[in-house]
Amino acid sequence: MSSAPALQAREVSMVFGGLRALNNVSLELAKGQIVGLIGPNGAGKTTFFNCLTGLYTPTSGQVLLGGTQLPGDPAEVTTAGLARTFQNIRLFPSMTVLENVLIGRHVRMKQGPLSSLLHGPAFQRGERAARERARELLDFVGLSRVEDELSRNLPYGDQRRLEIARALATDPSVLLLDEPTAGMNPQETEAARQLIFRIRDTGISVVVIEHDTKFIFTLCDRVTVLVQGELLVEGTPEEVRGDPRVVEAYLGKPPEEVQAVVEEITHGSAEGASGE
Numbered sequence: 001m002s003s004a005p006a007l008q009a010r011e012v013s014m015v016f017g018g019l020r021a022l023n024n025v026s027l028e029l030a031k032g033q034i035v036g037l038i039g040p041n042g043a044g045k046t047t048f049f050n051c052l053t054g055l056y057t058p059t060s061g062q063v064l065l066g067g068t069q070l071p072g073d074p075a076e077v078t079t080a081g082l083a084r085t086f087q088n089i090r091l092f093p094s095m096t097v098l099e100n101v102l103i104g105r106h107v108r109m110k111q112g113p114l115s116s117l118l119h120g121p122a123f124q125r126g127e128r129a130a131r132e133r134a135r136e137l138l139d140f141v142g143l144s145r146v147e148d149e150l151s152r153n154l155p156y157g158d159q160r161r162l163e164i165a166r167a168l169a170t171d172p173s174v175l176l177l178d179e180p181t182a183g184m185n186p187q188e189t190e191a192a193r194q195l196i197f198r199i200r201d202t203g204i205s206v207v208v209i210e211h212d213t214k215f216i217f218t219l220c221d222r223v224t225v226l227v228q229g230e231l232l233v234e235g236t237p238e239e240v241r242g243d244p245r246v247v248e249a250y251l252g253k254p255p256e257e258v259q260a261v262v263e264e265i266t267h268g269s270a271e272g273a274s275g276e
């Protein structure tokens with residue numbers, strides 16, 4: 001077995017016209033680790049995910065999954081074992097919950113086009129196995145009871161969980177979650193945290209983008225902070241939340257957002273501070 005990191009981004013840069021959205025950003029994710037990616041609005045977090053998943057071709061830099069360079073095409077990246085969810089939920093609203101997960105599962109189905117066309121025995125066996133796996137995943141994320149519901153009818157938090165189930169259906173070794181708790185209430189957020197821990201416990205490594213720093217500091221093994229396309233700080237949650245550069249970067253936000261951010265950071269610090 002290779003001892004290569006689950007995911008490695010080496011000095012990734014992305015330039016849009018005159019804008020350098022990412023400047024030599026590196027990140028390493030060990031197997032079984034949860035890494036958080038935080039930073040003020042426009043820091044380049046989603047652009048970084050897009051570079052990792054082949055949606056954007058980085059201007060320079062390399063991305064390796066399990067030590068092997070990833071292809072530049074999103075579908076091939078998924079097949080290679082890197083799955084993601086999106087900041088804005090991207091489900092098929094007129095399909096059922098089960099069908100949405102099956103879409104993810106089809107990445108792993110082996111039937112050739114002729115078998116699919118003829119609906120032969122191999123196709124039917126494959127379909128049965130796909131449904132079984134999709135149902136297991138719905139059970140895993142807690143959505144079994146609504147498998148026949150149209151996905152557009154699900155509450156927001158359940159739609160986010162469904163997106164995760166669909167990503168898991170591709171059998172990833174690494175899962176990227178872009179703002180998985182955005183718009184969730186505190187109960188849903190806590191359920192999302194527990195779900196991410198359970199995903200990690202199955203052996204999948206996870207990278208999470210989140211604005212909720214308290215969530216990140218209590219979830220992740222390590223945290224990377226991006227500011228204006230640059231890697232500002234990388235370290236354990238304790239190292240990062242105590243770093244004055246991080247507080248300063250967040251205070252650079254518009255005045256109306258400052259107080260909320262200070263409170264988030266303070267809460268995160270207070271919880272983890274040794275008994276204070």
Ligand SMILES: Nc1ncnc2c1ncn2[C@@H]1O[C@H](COP(=O)(O)OP(=O)(O)OP(=O)(O)O)[C@@H](O)[C@H]1O
Nearest residue numbers: 016019021039040041042043044045046047048087
């Ligand atoms: N396709 C694109 N074309 C041009 N500029 C882009 C493109 N995608 C992102 N950018 C720019 O790159 C910068 C980084 O944006 P990005 O969305 O990655 O930040 P972010 O950290 O994810 O922000 P947020 O927290 O608000 O989602 C921004 O200035 C953005 O306008």
